[in-house]
Amino acid sequence: MTRKMDNTTRYERLRERYMNGDIDRRGFLGLIGAAGLAYGVQTPFAKYAHAAANEVRFDGWGGVVSEAFRKYAFDPYTAKTGIKVVDGTFGDGDEYLSRVKAGQPGEFNIAHLSGVFDYARYQNLGLNSVLNEANIPNLEFVIPKLNDVFRKVSDGTLSCVPYDYGTTGIAYNRKYISDEEVREKGARILLDEAYKGKIGGWTDWRTRVWYGALQTGQDPNNATDMDAVWDAIRTHRDLLLKYWGSGAELMSLLAEEEIYLTEGWSGRIYALQEQGHDIGYMDPPSSFAWQECIYVMKGSPMEPCEELLNFMLAPATSIAVAEGQNYPPALDPTKVDLGAKIPTLPAFDPTGTLEQLTFADPGYWNGNEAEWSKTFGRVQKGY
Amino acid sequence: MSVEAREKRQPWILLSPALTAITLLLFIPLLFIFVYSFWLRTATGADEIGFYLDNWREALTDAFYRDILLHTFKVAAITTVVCAMMGYPAAYFIARSKGNKPLLLLMLMLPFWISYIIRTMSWINILGVSGALNTFLLWIGVINEPIQMLYNEATVILGLVHFLLPFMVLNVFVSVDGIDETLEDAANSLGATRWQAFVQVTLPLSLPGLAAGGLLCFVLGAGTYITPLVLGGTSDAMFANLVFEAIITQLNWPLGSALSLMLLVVLGALVMIYNRYLGMAQLMKGLG
Numbered sequence: 001m002t003r004k005m006d007n008t009t010r011y012e013r014l015r016e017r018y019m020n021g022d023i024d025r026r027g028f029l030g031l032i033g034a035a036g037l038a039y040g041v042q043t044p045f046a047k048y049a050h051a052a053a054n055e056v057r058f059d060g061w062g063g064v065v066s067e068a069f070r071k072y073a074f075d076p077y078t079a080k081t082g083i084k085v086v087d088g089t090f091g092d093g094d095e096y097l098s099r100v101k102a103g104q105p106g107e108f109n110i111a112h113l114s115g116v117f118d119y120a121r122y123q124n125l126g127l128n129s130v131l132n133e134a135n136i137p138n139l140e141f142v143i144p145k146l147n148d149v150f151r152k153v154s155d156g157t158l159s160c161v162p163y164d165y166g167t168t169g170i171a172y173n174r175k176y177i178s179d180e181e182v183r184e185k186g187a188r189i190l191l192d193e194a195y196k197g198k199i200g201g202w203t204d205w206r207t208r209v210w211y212g213a214l215q216t217g218q219d220p221n222n223a224t225d226m227d228a229v230w231d232a233i234r235t236h237r238d239l240l241l242k243y244w245g246s247g248a249e250l251m252s253l254l255a256e257e258e259i260y261l262t263e264g265w266s267g268r269i270y271a272l273q274e275q276g277h278d279i280g281y282m283d284p285p286s287s288f289a290w291q292e293c294i295y296v297m298k299g300s301p302m303e304p305c306e307e308l309l310n311f312m313l314a315p316a317t318s319i320a321v322a323e324g325q326n327y328p329p330a331l332d333p334t335k336v337d338l339g340a341k342i343p344t345l346p347a348f349d350p351t352g353t354l355e356q357l358t359f360a361d362p363g364y365w366n367g368n369e370a371e372w373s374k375t376f377g378r379v380q381k382g383y
Numbered sequence: 384m385s386v387e388a389r390e391k392r393q394p395w396i397l398l399s400p401a402l403t404a405i406t407l408l409l410f411i412p413l414l415f416i417f418v419y420s421f422w423l424r425t426a427t428g429a430d431e432i433g434f435y436l437d438n439w440r441e442a443l444t445d446a447f448y449r450d451i452l453l454h455t456f457k458v459a460a461i462t463t464v465v466c467a468m469m470g471y472p473a474a475y476f477i478a479r480s481k482g483n484k485p486l487l488l489l490m491l492m493l494p495f496w497i498s499y500i501i502r503t504m505s506w507i508n509i510l511g512v513s514g515a516l517n518t519f520l521l522w523i524g525v526i527n528e529p530i531q532m533l534y535n536e537a538t539v540i541l542g543l544v545h546f547l548l549p550f551m552v553l554n555v556f557v558s559v560d561g562i563d564e565t566l567e568d569a570a571n572s573l574g575a576t577r578w579q580a581f582v583q584v585t586l587p588l589s590l591p592g593l594a595a596g597g598l599l600c601f602v603l604g605a606g607t608y609i610t611p612l613v614l615g616g617t618s619d620a621m622f623a624n625l626v627f628e629a630i631i632t633q634l635n636w637p638l639g640s641a642l643s644l645m646l647l648v649v650l651g652a653l654v655m656i657y658n659r660y661l662g663m664a665q666l667m668k669g670l671g
Contacts, residue, residue: 126429258512366427369428
């Protein structure tokens with residue numbers, strides 16, 4: 001009978017030769033060491049190849065969003081296809097991009113990314129895939145404008161499907177600040193000396209520059225007087241209690257009344273309102289609108305990924321996730337009945353045209369990223 | 384093989400797992416970081432491979448980095464002094480306590496069972512506007528409205544002291560515990576007061592432990608980035624925060640590599656100076 005030549009058999013035979021005196025101790029240990037090295041080097045890379053057909057890795061923002069994805073998309077997808085979805089999370093998009101950059105091709109597959117500029121960054125770094133849209137029939141329910149923005153960046157093709165959108169507007173504690181005052185002062189209320197020490201701000205250079213442009217009466221997608229913008233950012237910094245770094249920190253600072261006033265993410269503020277906090281939310285003219293997408297990385301198993309995207313775009317899944325995270329889905333309300341809650345969410349556009357929202361121009365923002373992110377890093381620290 | 388040759392090889396064989404681990408996990412990654420520091424970040428975020436001195440020139444000549452480095456050392460130095468002042472009496476008390484020494488040492492180690500980040504964040508619940516301290520002060524009528532205690536340099540130092548104090552106590556404890564108690568008795572019998580016996584006998588003999596604790600506190604304090612991130616305000620960033628920003632936010636790995644090596648070299652120089660004058664043996668005892 002022929003015995004199967006697996007690794008255990010190989011090691012047993014090697015040991016037998018050593019015990020019989022056919023090879024010396026140095027040779028035996030050398031061969032064992034070489035085998036270990038080969039296994040150690042091969043394993044980290046081989047697992048992605050082995051995993052390709054069996055599992056797909058998804059990375060997102062965690063919390064209720066991941067729970068909704070798991071319940072409405074990943075579990076039914078695994079039940080139908082037998083392909084497991086490995087569900088990872090990240091704190092912010094910059095951190096995730098660093099992990100992807102440090103990783104191996106195929107290690108990361110699908111991610112819930114924020115903003116068209118993120119999409120452009122992944123394209124610029126050569127991390128993009130090209131989706132076969134025929135495999136994603138639910139793409140027809142998506143608001144056309146959201147798809148078009150991505151297509152412009154990637155020569156008419158898509159590496160992602162749009163998933164949701166929202167705004168970064170002004171959030172304020174109604175106990176101390178009235179709706180009328182916010183409406184009257186707009187973005188400049190964040191520079192009001194009266195609230196010194198009770199103002200917060202996101203530690204994101206894009207948001208800071210966007211609001212700096214609004215506070216100096218400029219077009220956020222084409223500011224011409226950057227000195228005035230940086231001065232506004234410095235003024236804001238000097239009135240600030242703290243730059244916040246995550247949605248959880250934003251909610252904690254507002255809920256604990258450490259701050260009364262900040263710009264904030266529409267969905268997170270809606271969540272605070274749902275919890276019973278009297279926090280107001282208002283989008284000033286040209287407020288910062290953004291869209292999120294589900295992005296597929298280069299080196300991923302494309303067909304399983306496309307099928308998963310189709311599951312995620314199914315109206316039932318999209319609506320459940322949107323209700324969980326409080327951001328309107330990318331589904332066109334003229335084609336899909338979005339239920340009762342979604343039309344009440346901030347930033348929701350019932351027309352499906354999104355004409356009222358101002359999105360970031362990716363070319364403009366990414367073109368200035370290196371300089372402005374560095375400058376903001378210094379301004380933030382008092383320079 | 385002769386017995387002599389085998390004896391010579393034996394330490395190397397025993398050390399080989401540790402040396403392999405240090406080579407693979409420390410020296411080779413450091414080499415990568417060193418090589419990276421000479422590359423350039425392009426406008427698209429991709430790295431340009433080559434030999435460019437731009438990152439080093441920027442790190443060494445830009446006043447911004449120098450100022451933040453000095454600020455980092457100032458915060459680390461204040462933290463070290465506070466740790467020494469608070470840690471020495473505690474270590475002395477533990478070393479001289481009879482019977483309950485193991486229990487006291489266990490209590491000293493207890494904080495290590497809780498995540499450093501959670502321990503740091505706990506100060507928000509204590510010092511926050513609606514935190515325990517403000518609530519108590521309002522309740523007893525000492526204040527009429529909450530005091531803003533968080534997000535400044537003082538809270539960063541407080542968080543660092545909270546984190547580093549056990550390292551100081553352990554090092555001083557090892558040193559004081561090793562001093563023969565009869566030396567103080569001898570000093571007393573020769574006419575010295577208890578205070579004089581402490582200042583002229585115990586304190587000088589325990590200085591190596593104090594110095595080892597000080598070095599650990601300073602090096603760990605100067606390399607931290609979580610504490611200023613969680614408890615600091617707008618102008619409380621430390622040098623490690625700049626490394627984080629360069630690598631994560633700006634995706635500028637080459638500059639981040641140069642900055643991290645710069646911090647490593649400066650702190651490494653401090654360790655070398657310590658080693659030159661006090662030796663590493665005391666530090667090893669404290670860590671052991």
